[in-house]
Amino acid sequence: MENAGRHMAEKISERVSLDQHITIVIGGGNNGGDGFVIARCLKEKGYQHHACQLVPDQKIKGDALYHKQVYEQFGGMIERVETLDQLKEKCASSDVVVDAVLGIGITGTIREPLRRMIEVINEAEAVVFSVDIPSGLPANENEVVDMSVNADYTFVVEAPKQSAFVEGLAPYYGEWEVVSIGIPLAAFSDQKQMRWQHMDVQRTFPKRTSFSHKGSHGKGAVVGGQLSMPGSVALTARAALRSGAGLLTVATVKDNIPVVANQCVEAMYHVWRDDQGILIDDSVSSLNHYDAIAIGMGMGRADESQKLTLRIVNEINRPVIVDADGLYHIKSDLEVVRARLAPLVITPHLGEMAMLTETTIAEIKQAPFSITKQFAQKYQVYVVLKGKFTIITTPRGEQVVTDTGNPGLAKGGSGDVLSGVILAFMMQHNERLPAIANACYLHGLTADMSITSGRHTETDLLASDVIDELSVAFRTIV
Numbered sequence: 001m002e003n004a005g006r007h008m009a010e011k012i013s014e015r016v017s018l019d020q021h022i023t024i025v026i027g028g029g030n031n032g033g034d035g036f037v038i039a040r041c042l043k044e045k046g047y048q049h050h051a052c053q054l055v056p057d058q059k060i061k062g063d064a065l066y067h068k069q070v071y072e073q074f075g076g077m078i079e080r081v082e083t084l085d086q087l088k089e090k091c092a093s094s095d096v097v098v099d100a101v102l103g104i105g106i107t108g109t110i111r112e113p114l115r116r117m118i119e120v121i122n123e124a125e126a127v128v129f130s131v132d133i134p135s136g137l138p139a140n141e142n143e144v145v146d147m148s149v150n151a152d153y154t155f156v157v158e159a160p161k162q163s164a165f166v167e168g169l170a171p172y173y174g175e176w177e178v179v180s181i182g183i184p185l186a187a188f189s190d191q192k193q194m195r196w197q198h199m200d201v202q203r204t205f206p207k208r209t210s211f212s213h214k215g216s217h218g219k220g221a222v223v224g225g226q227l228s229m230p231g232s233v234a235l236t237a238r239a240a241l242r243s244g245a246g247l248l249t250v251a252t253v254k255d256n257i258p259v260v261a262n263q264c265v266e267a268m269y270h271v272w273r274d275d276q277g278i279l280i281d282d283s284v285s286s287l288n289h290y291d292a293i294a295i296g297m298g299m300g301r302a303d304e305s306q307k308l309t310l311r312i313v314n315e316i317n318r319p320v321i322v323d324a325d326g327l328y329h330i331k332s333d334l335e336v337v338r339a340r341l342a343p344l345v346i347t348p349h350l351g352e353m354a355m356l357t358e359t360t361i362a363e364i365k366q367a368p369f370s371i372t373k374q375f376a377q378k379y380q381v382y383v384v385l386k387g388k389f390t391i392i393t394t395p396r397g398e399q400v401v402t403d404t405g406n407p408g409l410a411k412g413g414s415g416d417v418l419s420g421v422i423l424a425f426m427m428q429h430n431e432r433l434p435a436i437a438n439a440c441y442l443h444g445l446t447a448d449m450s451i452t453s454g455r456h457t458e459t460d461l462l463a464s465d466v467i468d469e470l471s472v473a474f475r476t477i478v
């Protein structure tokens with residue numbers, strides 16, 4: 001509690017000047033205890049502040065009581081705020097409100113008077129900093145908001161909670177950052193979600209040695225692209241090559257090859273048998289010569305392509321990435337997926353995930369962590385649930401989130417590019433989770449940097465621009 005409060009006071013002082021007035025609103029649990037520590041540290045730094053206790057004295061116990069007493073011994077004055085009017089007055093005379101009313105220990109609907117006090121905090125003009133979580137907000141997904149502080153900033157203790165990554169709940173946090181208190185993450189039994197960050201990419205990204213040759217970086221294959229969709233495989237192939245794949249073969253219908261080859265001269269080509277431009281079930285075993293295969297992009301949903309996809313999933317004992325139309329094909333027989341032993345990565349967006357799990361987009365948005373985890377464990381697949389927050393789940397149920405990327409990626413072709421980066425990284429990393437997480441992180445970072453650099457806007461950014469800009473993001477990690 002001392003560490004948490006001290007670090008948060010430090011963060012607050014970086015954003016608030018000494019002439020600004022701060023009110024710390026304090027509740028009855030350990031979240032309130034953090035509030036007492038913050039009050040003492042801000043006093044120590046010379047801030048004008050009020051520490052307002054919103055609950056009766058008997059509610060302050062344990063560590064929180066200890067820190068209340070330390071604050072008082074330090075000359076701090078605690079004001080007991082009982083009415084809404086008293087709170088309104090405090091908030092009105094403050095530039096900043098530090099919200100240490102409720103943390104992750106809430107149960108049930110928010111009781112009065114705190115319920116209406118939260119409304120008062122939200123009506124105030126002051127900037128609101130929440131301690132650990134906006135008071136009243138559930139920590140986990142799949143819960144409804146009864147009443148919550150709408151924070152401008154939140155200092156999350158040690159590990160982000162699920163609600164920070166759930167569309168309907170995340171906005172309550174405002175901007176947020178993790179405050180480390182020196183407790184290993186494993187100590188938080190119910191908080192295993194991890195934000196995959198730049199330092200994780202740096203830590204896990206493989207180095208190319210001076211003795212590398214094209215064979216050291218993997219031979220990949222991209223299978224897809226019916227006659228009407230040559231661009232999809234071209235994007236995947238180019239993204240894989242730009243992401244370091246040693247050798248890459250595009251397996252597509254004959255008439256597409258000149259078009260794709262024109263955009264991707266570094267690739268090799270496998271003429272896949274077709275029936276009027278549709279890929280059909282043929283020469284599947286030839287794919288065992290590759291180190292990893294991506295399938296489904298631009299493939300179309302014809303029965304023949306479905307047979308082909310299921311045979312690849314069933315017979316190829318190399319890592320396979322299934323995207324786009326391939327996801328519809330595997331849905332027709334998920335038992336084939338379950339029976340498969342070699343790694344399978346699926347990369348659905350919300351709509352595709354709803355289709356695979358026979359739920360709705362709204363249900364997935366409400367409980368993205370548990371729905372994907374259930375699916376990944378049941379079918380023993382890696383799931384990349386794409387969205388504002390991309391959730392990556394392993395067959396064992398581990399989950400990480402990447403939060404790079406912007407609405408400029410919400411366009412046709414983005415998924416094809418991501419699949420290409422995943423394909424290349426699966427061949428270069430020893431471990432699957434870092435390979436996939438690094439791909440998602442860097443794909444999003446590329447889009448972000450294309451915009452912050454001024455070269456593109458969210459409106460004009462194309463999937464092919466992201467491929468061309470990958471080097472900008474890669475340069476940040478080598």
Ligand SMILES: NC(=O)C1=CN([C@@H]2O[C@H](COP(=O)(O)OP(=O)(O)OC[C@H]3O[C@@H](n4cnc5c(N)ncnc54)[C@H](O)[C@@H]3O)[C@@H](O)[C@H]2O)[C@@H](O)CC1
Pocket residue numbers: 001004027028029030031032033034059101102103104105106107108109110111114131132133157181
């Ligand atoms: N996990 C850890 O190891 C650490 C936790 N810390 C802090 O401790 C917090 C969790 O502490 P607690 O478990 O004491 O819980 P909280 O501080 O979230 O809240 C418990 C208090 O809220 C009241 N309450 C619960 N449900 C309510 C409802 N529906 N309506 C009105 N009042 C309600 C309870 O009566 C109790 O007084 C974290 O959010 C964080 O701020 C930090 O001190 C650092 C270390």
Ligand SMILES: [K+]
Pocket residue numbers: 031099100101102103130131132133134135
């Ligand atoms: K809080």
